[in-house]
Amino acid sequence: MTRSLPLFSIILAISLAAATQTAQAFPKGGFTNLSAARHAGETPLPLSGTVAETMNAGGYTYIALENKGAKSWVAVPQMEVTVGKKMSFSPGVEIANFSSKTLNRTFERIVFSQGPTEQQAPAPKAAPKEAPAKTAAGKNGTAKVEKAAGPNAYTVAELYKNKNTLNKRKVAVRGKVVKVAMGIMGKNWVHLRDGSGSAKKKTNDLTVTTTAAAPNEGDVVTAVGVLRKDRDFGAGYKYELIIEDGTLEP
Known part of the structure; x- marks a missing residue:
């Protein structure tokens, strides 16, 4: 509802x-x-x-x-x-x-x-089979990003796996910015992926809201903030997991 x-x-x-x-x-x-x-x-x-x-x-x-x-x-x-x-x-x-x-x-x-x-962009041409991969990739196809350091640091997959325990706790996660929506409800909404989790189960993408300057897509940042589960802001903004009022560091 x-x-x-x-x-x-x-x-x-x-x-x-x-x-x-x-x-x-x-x-x-x-x-x-x-x-x-x-x-x-x-x-x-x-x-x-x-x-x-x-x-x-x-x-x-x-x-x-x-x-x-x-x-x-x-x-x-x-x-x-x-x-x-x-x-x-x-x-x-x-x-x-x-x-x-x-x-x-x-x-x-x-x-x-x-x-x-x-508009949907045309699919990129497949790379030659003999071309070596430049980066290691997770199961969901996203290049793996090194996990943040510290006792409160987790991967995206770990946050989803332990969401009940970590709900309303301060956490840190490092990932690649894959999408930015600016100025919604007075905040910037940043989507992070680190190569962990499952695209099929929708556990590979984590949204962070912040009032800090929005990063560029492709940037790798560390987000620190309070993790919350089952957040429904209305108007289609519904999240199984989200970090609210986070800070972003390179």
Whole structure:
């Protein structure tokens, strides 16, 4: 069962592509009368359709999508959008009765998304069989990363295996950054993998939330923070295991 989102200031990054840029908040006073929109019986807003209207304000782009005769609104970090183009957007936080003082209008329902969904890239060509592997890889295909040092250090797989014992305890884990989502709920969400765990069982990827500057994808960092299990933030942000308010070190 999805829990209602708490009332908080929603912060989105000005540019998701600039991984090192600090996320900026919406203009002060730009939000009024916020309330979680996932009320019982409501139909989730479609996040795909034809662009019917678009406008920029305060570093953000507001987009009206038409889908089967229905119109819905999506807000993303400012980008170029063409009216008449078919677009799809990543799931986000849905808000009811959102009033924007910058635009001087109220949106009955609007979804704050990270941006358009990425088109699937073509699969890379296989390397010649005679080419030696440059790095050791775990069972899930991710290059192995040396485990962090210290009594509270664990691999990603060890954290999942001992999640009941380690829940709400401070831990350290070292891994490679495979994905970064900036400025969601006022934090940067960093996905780490270290070559341990199982992709099939979904025990090979650990998310860390942090207010520190976002790392680049491909960086190897050590995350230190409190481990929590079975966290449901609503709006699709549900995690079997997560490190909250972590610090990141090279």
